[in-house]
Amino acid sequence: MANEILEEHINKDYEWGFTTNIEADEAPKGLNEDIIKFISAKKNEPEWMLEFRLKAFRNWKNMVEPEWAHVSYTKPNFQDIIYYSAPKPKKELASLDEVDPELLKTFEKLGISLEEQKRLSGVQSNIAVDIVFDSVSVKTTFKETLAEKGIIFCSFSEAVQDHPELVKKYMGMAVPPTDNFYAALNSAVFTDGSFCYIPKGVRSPMELSTYFRINASGTGQFERTMIIADEDSYVSYLEGCTAPQRDENQLHAAVVEIITHKNAEVKYSTVQNWYPGDKDGKGGIFNFVTKRGICLEDNSKISWTQVETGSAVTWKYPSVILKGNNSVGEFYSVAVTNNYQQADTGTKMIHIGKNTRSTIISKGISAGFSNNSYRGLVQIKKGASNARNFSQCDSLLMGDKCGAHTFPYIEIKDKSAVVEHEATTSKIGEDQLFYCKQRGIDNEKAIGLIVNGYCKEVLNKLPMEFAVEAQKLLAISLEGSVG
Amino acid sequence: MINIKNLHASIGDKEILRGINLEVKAGEVHAIMGPNGSGKSTLSSVLAGREDYDVTEGEVIFNGKNLLDLPAEDRAREGLFLAFQYPIEIPGVSNINFLRTALNEIRAYQGQEEMAAKDFLALVKEKSKLVELDAKLASRSVNEGFSGGEKKRNEIFQMAMLNPKLAILDETDSGLDIDALRIVATGVNKLKSKDNATIVITHYQRLLDYIVPDFVHILYNGRIVKSGGKELALEMEAKGYDEIKSQFDSLES
Numbered sequence: 174m175a176n177e178i179l180e181e182h183i184n185k186d187y188e189w190g191f192t193t194n195i196e197a198d199e200a201p202k203g204l205n206e207d208i209i210k211f212i213s214a215k216k217n218e219p220e221w222m223l224e225f226r227l228k229a230f231r232n233w234k235n236m237v238e239p240e241w242a243h244v245s246y247t248k249p250n251f252q253d254i255i256y257y258s259a260p261k262p263k264k265e266l267a268s269l270d271e272v273d274p275e276l277l278k279t280f281e282k283l284g285i286s287l288e289e290q291k292r293l294s295g296v297q298s299n300i301a302v303d304i305v306f307d308s309v310s311v312k313t314t315f316k317e318t319l320a321e322k323g324i325i326f327c328s329f330s331e332a333v334q335d336h337p338e339l340v341k342k343y344m345g346m347a348v349p350p351t352d353n354f355y356a357a358l359n360s361a362v363f364t365d366g367s368f369c370y371i372p373k374g375v376r377s378p379m380e381l382s383t384y385f386r387i388n389a390s391g392t393g394q395f396e397r398t399m400i401i402a403d404e405d406s407y408v409s410y411l412e413g414c415t416a417p418q419r420d421e422n423q424l425h426a427a428v429v430e431i432i433t434h435k436n437a438e439v440k441y442s443t444v445q446n447w448y449p450g451d452k453d454g455k456g457g458i459f460n461f462v463t464k465r466g467i468c469l470e471d472n473s474k475i476s477w478t479q480v481e482t483g484s485a486v487t488w489k490y491p492s493v494i495l496k497g498n499n500s501v502g503e504f505y506s507v508a509v510t511n512n513y514q515q516a517d518t519g520t521k522m523i524h525i526g527k528n529t530r531s532t533i534i535s536k537g538i539s540a541g542f543s544n545n546s547y548r549g550l551v552q553i554k555k556g557a558s559n560a561r562n563f564s565q566c567d568s569l570l571m572g573d574k575c576g577a578h579t580f581p582y583i584e585i586k587d588k589s590a591v592v593e594h595e596a597t598t599s600k601i602g603e604d605q606l607f608y609c610k611q612r613g614i615d616n617e618k619a620i621g622l623i624v625n626g627y628c629k630e631v632l633n634k635l636p637m638e639f640a641v642e643a644q645k646l647l648a649i650s651l652e653g654s655v656g
Numbered sequence: 657m658i659n660i661k662n663l664h665a666s667i668g669d670k671e672i673l674r675g676i677n678l679e680v681k682a683g684e685v686h687a688i689m690g691p692n693g694s695g696k697s698t699l700s701s702v703l704a705g706r707e708d709y710d711v712t713e714g715e716v717i718f719n720g721k722n723l724l725d726l727p728a729e730d731r732a733r734e735g736l737f738l739a740f741q742y743p744i745e746i747p748g749v750s751n752i753n754f755l756r757t758a759l760n761e762i763r764a765y766q767g768q769e770e771m772a773a774k775d776f777l778a779l780v781k782e783k784s785k786l787v788e789l790d791a792k793l794a795s796r797s798v799n800e801g802f803s804g805g806e807k808k809r810n811e812i813f814q815m816a817m818l819n820p821k822l823a824i825l826d827e828t829d830s831g832l833d834i835d836a837l838r839i840v841a842t843g844v845n846k847l848k849s850k851d852n853a854t855i856v857i858t859h860y861q862r863l864l865d866y867i868v869p870d871f872v873h874i875l876y877n878g879r880i881v882k883s884g885g886k887e888l889a890l891e892m893e894a895k896g897y898d899e900i901k902s903q904f905d906s907l908e909s
Contacts, residue, residue, distance in 0.1 A: 605745075608743070608744035609746075610728040611705075613761040615761070622749050626748030626749035627748045
């Protein structure tokens, strides 16, 4: 019985595994200064940007791929990756009608109807979407509506052209190009991403959203996202991602930087659903991502919420540097691993300012033969008086062949700090499932009920529509995984 | 209502039920008593569809359907309810959400629409009074941190909410003090109708002072060895099971 259920789940296809036949404009495989110059030239970048890239590349060459994470995989051959792939023809798109119909079909399949988004324009509850297809941003919706408020929401490439002073000022502030191996790689070869600037005193009237899609084979995706919230501003930002089903591993090494000024708040939510590989662990995305925010000034707040169900290997620690006094950092995470997926994910909360507060709620769910690790650092620097942190790291096991691990690091250099850490490990048992069945609730529903109950604190933090999507995704990711 | 014919069940190589015959009609209350290890809980588990047991022989007809062919969830949806001896905790899932899901799954199976939230809450209010269940328990996680008595009352509360045709109470009296016992029994009695039936599995006669059975069956060594009216329970209480044991042990050897 248990095996049947497992079988059923395993045979469940990754729904987003299709590819789109779009002619692509690609760089030759491999990585060297010429390729970087090629990318920079393709994007018609100013000299300083090329310099930024080359500097990062020279640094990267001397760096070693990190091995401390609790994951094992065959390291990617960085000379065997295509670093630039753009759907052709790449020209300025004036309206949706000019977008390649194949591309539009893809996004419809993914459940994002641009047409619908357009039709609904002007309605308050709307979401503005930027779509990044392989290496380039193909369309940003609602740009004009947002511009009326002074909000800049565009692709990163456009920002480099149209707002170079902002990009130059903030780029690398939260994630310096020398930060780590993958961040350095990204800084050298990043192709596109989203850029968002919320001016003083503005609350974004809609949620901003970027949808990332890897399509072309043999490519890596290296996008760069930057969100700057000026004084007294607020924005809620959503990120979604999928990739086709391929036998090879594809690398996704993104960088996200968030900067908040005085009294500003950024809420960043991710539902990550990159292709996780097949039941034997073949294929899938390597998701090696650096996400960090700086609460640069007083009373600002950065909140990360992530629901991670995809990727073969995840290496990701969305962090907050609490520099301003009274600033607040939050991290809410649900990470699900099934089959042979591996995740090493968590956060870093660096307390520098006085009266800074951070909250970490991490919910790991492991099923199949997977390994799920929480790794988190809470650092209270000297002088960060009255800093507070509360961490809760829970693990839920399904079956007896998976692993859950917790690696909390706490470094306190100020005596006034109050740091709390709680951790639990539990298991969905046959007894619980039988109890549910005896009340008329079948296995699938019961698992959904238990898992959603377990993740409630995190799912509650997601914007409404995203929460519904996340719940469905959790159910699909774990279907039949109790044996 | 339910007709159990020559039911044999084993766990691993060990045969535990060795030919149970029992018919329960609508409107009846049957008590099943017996010493430890006689197969009482196995019987309730097999009827509810726990997969740890293999049914090796016999059949069970429930509402005209072959019960043993149905998965556990469909047995519940057909109207079979088991009040667990040891109710299970489900952290993070509120009692209310759990019951609402259960109720709507059962309704869907029976071709009924989902119950409106307003009606559901009214039902919760009405039924929780029946077992004097604190309203706060309804919003807490299923059985998590409940006292023994609260867990048992919660089982009867769930029974009241789901309105089963046949309820099997598996040692519902164990671990209850006299007040809780009275509350639980009162709840069960109030739920009794001419259309439903109850099987009370118990070790002691005590519960039967409150839930008065129409029939009492003595289970020993996997078989019903003696049946009678409610006086049989009193007789067992007075004499103990030793006489039965020696009588049937000698028959077997």
